[in-house]
Amino acid sequence: MKLLDIAEVSRQSGIAASALRFYEEKGLILSVGRRGLKRLFEPKVLEQLGLIALGRAAGFTLEEITSMLAPAGKLKISRDRLAAKADELDSDIRYLIAMRNGLRHAARCSAPSHMECPTFRKLIRAAAAGLLAPEGKKPGARRSGRERKS
Amino acid sequence: MKLLDIAEVSRQSGIAASALRFYEEKGLILSVGRRGLKRLFEPKVLEQLGLIALGRAAGFTLEEITSMLAPAGKLKISRDRLAAKADELDSDIRYLIAMRNGLRHAARCSAPSHMECPTFRKLIRAAAAGLLAPEGKKPGARRSGRERKS
DNA sequence: GCTTGACCTCAAGTTCACTTGAAGTTGTAG
DNA sequence: CTACAACTTCAAGTGAACTTGAGGTCAAGC
Numbered sequence: 001m002k003l004l005d006i007a008e009v010s011r012q013s014g015i016a017a018s019a020l021r022f023y024e025e026k027g028l029i030l031s032v033g034r035r036g037l038k039r040l041f042e043p044k045v046l047e048q049l050g051l052i053a054l055g056r057a058a059g060f061t062l063e064e065i066t067s068m069l070a071p072a073g074k075l076k077i078s079r080d081r082l083a084a085k086a087d088e089l090d091s092d093i094r095y096l097i098a099m100r101n102g103l104r105h106a107a108r109c110s111a112p113s114h115m116e117c118p119t120f121r122k123l124i125r126a127a128a129a130g131l132l133a134p135e136g137k138k139p140g141a142r143r144s145g146r147e148r149k150s
Numbered sequence: 151m152k153l154l155d156i157a158e159v160s161r162q163s164g165i166a167a168s169a170l171r172f173y174e175e176k177g178l179i180l181s182v183g184r185r186g187l188k189r190l191f192e193p194k195v196l197e198q199l200g201l202i203a204l205g206r207a208a209g210f211t212l213e214e215i216t217s218m219l220a221p222a223g224k225l226k227i228s229r230d231r232l233a234a235k236a237d238e239l240d241s242d243i244r245y246l247i248a249m250r251n252g253l254r255h256a257a258r259c260s261a262p263s264h265m266e267c268p269t270f271r272k273l274i275r276a277a278a279a280g281l282l283a284p285e286g287k288k289p290g291a292r293r294s295g296r297e298r299k300s
Numbered sequence: 301g302c303t304t305g306a307c308c309t310c311a312a313g314t315t316c317a318c319t320t321g322a323a324g325t326t327g328t329a330g
Numbered sequence: 331c332t333a334c335a336a337c338t339t340c341a342a343g344t345g346a347a348c349t350t351g352a353g354g355t356c357a358a359g360c
Contacts, residue, residue, distance in 0.1 A: 006307075013278065017307085018349055026347095036356045037308045047274070054277035058249050062347070075264060082257035089250040093243055099208050100239040107232035114225060115197075124197070127204035128163070156337075167337085168319055176317095186326045187338045212317070 003032065003040040013049045027066055028052055051075060058085050059092075098126060153182065153190040163199045177216055178202055201225060208235050209242075248276060 010017045023029045024039070029048055031039040048069075055065035070076045102123035111117035160167045173179045174189070179198055181189040198219075205215035220226040252273035261267035 016349080019347080021308090022348060034308095037354095038306080038356085039308090050274040050278040053280070054249075054274050056347095057245070057277040057280055058253060077256075077264060079257045082253045086250045086253040086257060089246050089253065093246050093250065095207075096239050096243050096246070099204075100236050100243065103208060103232045103236040103239065106227075107229045107236060114227060124200035124204045127207040128200040130203070130207055166319080169317080171338090172318060184338095187324095188326080188336080189338090206317095211315095 002043070004043060004045070005035070006039050006041070009041050009045060009049075013046055015049060023049075023052070023062075026062060028062060028069065059088065060085070095130065099123070102126070152193070154193060154195070155185070156189050156191070159191050159195060159199075163196055165199060173199075173202070173212075176212060178212060178219065208239065210235070245280065249273070252276070 004012070006017045006020055009015075009020060013020075015023075020029065021039075024031055029041070029045050029052075031041050033040045051069070052062075052065055055068065056062075060068075068075055068077045068081075102119060106114055106117060106120045106123070109117045109119065111120075114120045154162070156167045156170055159165075159170055163170075165173075170179065171189075174181055179191070179195050179202075181191050181195075183190045201219070202212075202215055205218065206212075210218075218225055218227045218231075252269060256264055256267060256270045256273065259267045259269065261270075264270045
């Protein structure tokens with residue numbers, strides 16, 4: 001089993017080396033040794049990183065993800081937890097669909113100004129209400145799509 | 151036309167007074183005078199705040215929203231811009247739906263461990279790819295649902 | 301044996317949208 | 331008149347997830 005250095009892991013995963021170091025510091029991934037100063041990773045870290053990406057995409061924080069990763073690099077996610085997150089996504093999706101439909105309407109609405117369009121005004125009220133109404137959610141970064149420098 | 155003080159605006163809009171001051175500082179809203187030190191707002195600021203909430207819900211930053219508000223407190227949003235944001239939401243929605251379906255499956259999948267479920271593994275690959283593939287997006291706070299202290 | 305460049309550590313900085321805290325001012329109730 | 335609650339300003343802090351910078355180390359190639 002050949003080990004990968006951080007540059008290789010970064011290249012194959014598309015995650016910046018600084019982020020990999022950060023993940024290791026946080027306990028999300030593990031390096032298995034050093035060559036000189038340089039970290040070495042097992043190839044399975046790539047699968048682990050995929051898992052982390054999935055967690056992030058689903059809206060879990062890194063801390064939550066950490067708690068789902070068992071020491072040995074395997075995962076221990078309860079099915080309940082997954083179902084709960086799916087429900088959460090469902091409500092996000094419904095909200096976004098309402099927004100999208102509203103925006104779509106406003107974009108092609110014939111009212112002279114948006115403020116005169118009843119659908120748009122309804123949207124505004126929905127948004128204002130949405131700020132308070134739906135079950136509390138933290139900012140959660142969705143689909144960061146970080147692009148790397150070089 | 152009776153003017154509202156900041157406490158009243160806060161109460162009616164559900165937005166913290168500190169946030170209202172912050173919005174004013176940023177040029178998103180305007181106070182029309184003072185009684186003593188205290189800011190006074192026109193009632194239409196409430197509609198303005200709804201507009202801001204809508205923009206935030208659609209994923210615009212405060213800066214972008216500022217650029218859509220014409221000086222007089224009316225808006226100047228191009229229909230193209232709305233349509234573009236609707237398209238963006240659409241792609242977000244598709245992505246979230248894929249995630250939700252995957253999570254839903256994993257939650258009731260009969261594989262002994264998630265890592266042995268092919269659907270889950272496919273999800274992981276999708277998430278890992280999603281980090282690089284889809285058109286770049288900034289973290290954007292979605293559905294903050296800030297709750298107020300008191 | 302020396303240079304080079306890729307890595308290392310650690311602290312501090314970034315972004316966004318606010319919040320919090322300290323210290324000051326003011327209209328109003330008593 | 332005085333106390334007080336409710337506002338005010340301004341600076342600094344928050345949290346998430348990293349990035350950036352300064353200064354250091356090391357294996358490999360010439």
